[in-house]
Amino acid sequence: MKWSQFFNTSIGKKLLVGATGFFLCSFVLVHLAGNLQLLYKDGGKAFNTYAQFMGHNSLIQFLAWGLKIVIVLHAFVALQLTISNRAARPVKYQVNPGNQTSSWFSRQMAIMGSILLIFIVVHLAQLWAPFHYSDMPTQSYEGVSEPIKDLYSVTYALFQNPLWVVLYVVGMAALSFHLIHGFKSAFQTFGLNHSKYNGLINFIGLWLFGIAIPVAFAAIPVVIYLNK
Amino acid sequence: MEHYNMNLTLKVWRQKNKNDQGRFETLQAKNISSEMSFLEMFDVVNEELINEGKEPIAFDHDCREGICGMCSMHINGRAHGPWDGTTTCQLHMRAFKDGDTITVEPWRAGAFPVLKDLTVDRSAFDRIIEAGGYVSVNTGNAQDANNIPVEKHKADLAFAAAACIGCGACVAACKNSSAMLFVSAKVSQLALLPQGQPEKRTRALNMVAQMDKEGFGSCTNTGACEAECPKEISLTNIARLNREFINAGFTTEK
Numbered sequence: 394m395k396w397s398q399f400f401n402t403s404i405g406k407k408l409l410v411g412a413t414g415f416f417l418c419s420f421v422l423v424h425l426a427g428n429l430q431l432l433y434k435d436g437g438k439a440f441n442t443y444a445q446f447m448g449h450n451s452l453i454q455f456l457a458w459g460l461k462i463v464i465v466l467h468a469f470v471a472l473q474l475t476i477s478n479r480a481a482r483p484v485k486y487q488v489n490p491g492n493q494t495s496s497w498f499s500r501q502m503a504i505m506g507s508i509l510l511i512f513i514v515v516h517l518a519q520l521w522a523p524f525h526y527s528d529m530p531t532q533s534y535e536g537v538s539e540p541i542k543d544l545y546s547v548t549y550a551l552f553q554n555p556l557w558v559v560l561y562v563v564g565m566a567a568l569s570f571h572l573i574h575g576f577k578s579a580f581q582t583f584g585l586n587h588s589k590y591n592g593l594i595n596f597i598g599l600w601l602f603g604i605a606i607p608v609a610f611a612a613i614p615v616v617i618y619l620n621k
Numbered sequence: 622m623e624h625y626n627m628n629l630t631l632k633v634w635r636q637k638n639k640n641d642q643g644r645f646e647t648l649q650a651k652n653i654s655s656e657m658s659f660l661e662m663f664d665v666v667n668e669e670l671i672n673e674g675k676e677p678i679a680f681d682h683d684c685r686e687g688i689c690g691m692c693s694m695h696i697n698g699r700a701h702g703p704w705d706g707t708t709t710c711q712l713h714m715r716a717f718k719d720g721d722t723i724t725v726e727p728w729r730a731g732a733f734p735v736l737k738d739l740t741v742d743r744s745a746f747d748r749i750i751e752a753g754g755y756v757s758v759n760t761g762n763a764q765d766a767n768n769i770p771v772e773k774h775k776a777d778l779a780f781a782a783a784a785c786i787g788c789g790a791c792v793a794a795c796k797n798s799s800a801m802l803f804v805s806a807k808v809s810q811l812a813l814l815p816q817g818q819p820e821k822r823t824r825a826l827n828m829v830a831q832m833d834k835e836g837f838g839s840c841t842n843t844g845a846c847e848a849e850c851p852k853e854i855s856l857t858n859i860a861r862l863n864r865e866f867i868n869a870g871f872t873t874e875k
Contacts, residue, residue, distance in 0.1 A: 394826050399870040402829055403799075403839035404863060474839050478797035481838035483731050487632075487645070488698035488724045494794055495843035502841060578842040584864030586857050 403477075404582075406470050411579035413467035418576060418602055420460055421568070425606055431613055437545025438534045445541040448524060468510050475503045498574040505571040512564030519551060520544070552617040565611035573603035625655045627719035631666065633678055634726045636735050643735065645724075655715040659702060660685060660692060662714055679738040687711040687851065690788030693733075693741050695726040700790035700849040708788060708851045728789050730798035732835045745835040746787050746803060752831035753824035754807040756816045775813045782809035784852040791846035791854075797838030802846035804832050805862035806854045812865055822869035829866050 399405045427447065430440040447453050523529060524544050531540035552558055576598035580586065585594070629650040636643030650666050657665070660682050667677035683689040692709035696702035702712040717723060725739065733741040771779075783806070791802035808825055811817030817824070840859060847856045 394830075394870055394873060394875070398830075402866075403833050403837075404829055404866050405870065407839055408867065474841075478799070478838035478841070481731050481798035481836055482729050482796075484643075484729050484735075486695060486698065486726055486729050488695075488726070490698040490794070490845070493699065494845040494848040495796070499841065499843040500796055574842070581842045581856070581860055582840075582863060584860045584862075584867060586860030 403474070406474055407582045409470045410467060410474065411582040413463045413470075414575055414579045416460075416463050417467060418572070421602070421606055421610075425609055428613055429609065431545065431548060432616060436534075437532065437543060438537075440545045441532060441541050441543060442534070442537060444524065444544045448542075464510075464513065468506065471503065471506060496574065498570050499578070501570060502574060502578075505567045508567035509564065509571060512560070512567065515560065516564070519557075520548065523547065549617055552614040553621055555618065558614045558618045561614045562611045565607040568610070569603055569607035572607070573599055576602045623655075625715075625719070627653050627655065627714070627717065627721070629653055629662075629717065629720075630722040632722065632724040633738070634735075635678070635738055636727075638737060639734055653714055655713070657714045658685070658710050659694070659696070659712040659714065660710045679736075679740050681740045682710060685710040688786055690786030690851075693728045693743070693789055693793065694739055695728060695793055697724055700728075700793040701788075701851055705848070706851055706853050708786075711851075728793040730789075730792050730837070732798065732800070732837050733789060733792060741789070743787070743789050745837070746789065746800070748835065749800070749804060749828055749831045750807060753820065753827040754811070755820070756811055757819055769815050771814060779810050779813040782806045782813070782854065782858055785810075785850075785854050786852060788851060790849045790851060792837060794845040794849035795838065795840075796843060796845065797841060799840045799846070800832050800835070800837040801840035801859050801862065802850060802854055802856070804828050805858035808862050808865055809858045812861065821865070822873050825862065825865035825869045826873065829862075 394402075400409060427440075427443055430443055433439045447457075524542060524547075529542040529544065529547060532543040532546070533540045552561075577594050580594050631648045631650055632645050633648060634643060635646045648666060648670075650662060653662050653665065660680070663678060663680055670677045681691040681693055683691045687708045687710060690708065692701070694701065694709045696709070696712070701707055701709045703716055704712055727733075727735045727739045728741045728743075730741075732745040733743055736742050785803060785806035787803060789803070792798050792800050795801075808828060811824065812821055842856075842859075844856060847854065
């Protein structure tokens, strides 16, 4: 079987979704670590110097464009699979088993993924694009040679609007529901199902990626809004 | 267990043939014993339909002891009804109570076209088996039994996978109509044994290719198949199929 055929089979496509999913999981970890600096009460020095570094380091910029390609690939292949999965049952059942035979999370991957994709587009338009492509107020800090863009204050200004706070919390709820199933599901797709490790995989998938990370992300806009 | 009789309302899918659109028909099943199997209940209903000069409900059945895998009924939203680890013939009417309304649908999957009423065509499974679900055996004298050592644990796993009766409940239960549990059982029962090694790689590739060709959906690891399988085939088989397929795809030269 040639590579082109291999990655066109149902399992081959799932491997692409799983592999890109793992990469995206590693991204949310790094992204959260950086973003939590928004909560330092230092006038934005830590966060802004971090943003300045991330925005200008060529390796990071290379990865950042790779990340966007990975998101598009993940969404595109998953959409292809979802369409063919829906088509595999042309006549639907009148009575469905609901949660009796599978978890709610496992059946909502496409919906939660779509909400996340919308969230990502809004998020990039609100914070990433202005940072890279428009003039932003700058701020000078002691020990930093020249004034740097004040993304910290822009972010604080954004989350004074409760509408955006709600949108970000909804986005992170979608992330939570998506990863509660997605993380462990990717292991199964790679054939990594072993009684000695399943417990650990399920634990990390639920508590770290499914709950802790989305809650910490969602806490940022909420804390900023409540402290205004 | 206490015996009781019950009157039931059945909403049954009726479809004349492959090309008919089909519709639900509401029927009354009177004086049904709790000791009957679900199929025996259908026998009683059909008897009455025949006496009234009406067309009986077509449904598949063969062994009526839970091993043939013919009785493709989706009962109240569950493949083979509400009990775990049973086929429809092993589902007894004591699972229901007097006055219940029971909706009975055929398996729903593009790859399993409805032939009539509750009877579906599962020959897609046969074609998947033909694509690779076999081992090569030398002609000549039969070998002595047990002359190839097999690890006990692996023999047990292979046996558990071989319990699959090809009933299609996994496809019926899956929201994607995926046949992965079936294919994984058929791949695993051979891949786990020394006799299955010569065709190991082509088997995984060819059976998955045929599965896709038949129009089954892909697996999203919801676990509904495992929950509904009358032979309780484990999801670990799907992981094994994935490993077999990855290994074959990455290492075959053609």
